[in-house]
Amino acid sequence: MPDFKPLSETVFASPQIELPDVAFAKTSGVTTIVNNRPDGEEPSAPQSQAIEAEALAAGLDYISIPIGHSGFSEVQVDAMVEAMKGAKGSMLAYCRSGTRSTFLWALASAKMGANPDAITQAALAAGFDVSPVRPMMDMLATR
Incomplete structure (x- = not known):
């Protein structure tokens, strides 16, 4: 079973997904999949084109x-x-472990005006420590 961790009411982070996980994501209410993993990082993992094709086929x-x-x-x-x-609904962002996806969500959320303390707490509740990007979050939140 996939390990989709809620970062907010509409965003989940996950380690690398497999093709069958796309259908699970859809039945879980996900409408957008965001791949934060570069192709070739792990050659045995499904690459971007394969996940994209599966996602588009699932609507x-x-x-x-x-x-x-x-x-x-x-x-x-x-x-x-x-x-x-x-996003027209919930979003699933994935990378190797879910950490880069969580960091990117945290930075984007801060740039959109969310409170960095609340972002940090939400990430911790999902099992992620965003302290390495906290200074950047603070900077983006004050813009």
């Missing part, structure tokens, strides 16, 4: 915002803000 929206080892850019944060604003 779900699919967005790729890969986060590599170089970290987060404002372009990626802005892309997540747009994904969150454009």
Whole structure:
């Protein structure tokens, strides 16, 4: 069974999903899947094109915002803000462990005006520590 962890009422984070997890996501109310994993990071994992095809076949929206080892850019944060604003229902963001997806959600949420303390608590409740991106969250929240 997939490990979808709620970050908010409409956003879930997950470790790498498999093709059958797309159907589970749909039955769980997810309408948008966001892939935060670069292709080729783990060659045995389903790559972006395969997940996208499965998502589209299931009637779900699919967005790729890969986060590599170089970290987060404002372009990626802005892309997540747009994904969150454009989602027609719940969103599932995934990467290798769910951490990068959680970090990106936290940064986008802060940029959208959410309180960094509330973001931090929501992430902790889901099992994620966002302290590595907390200074960036604080900066985005004050813009």
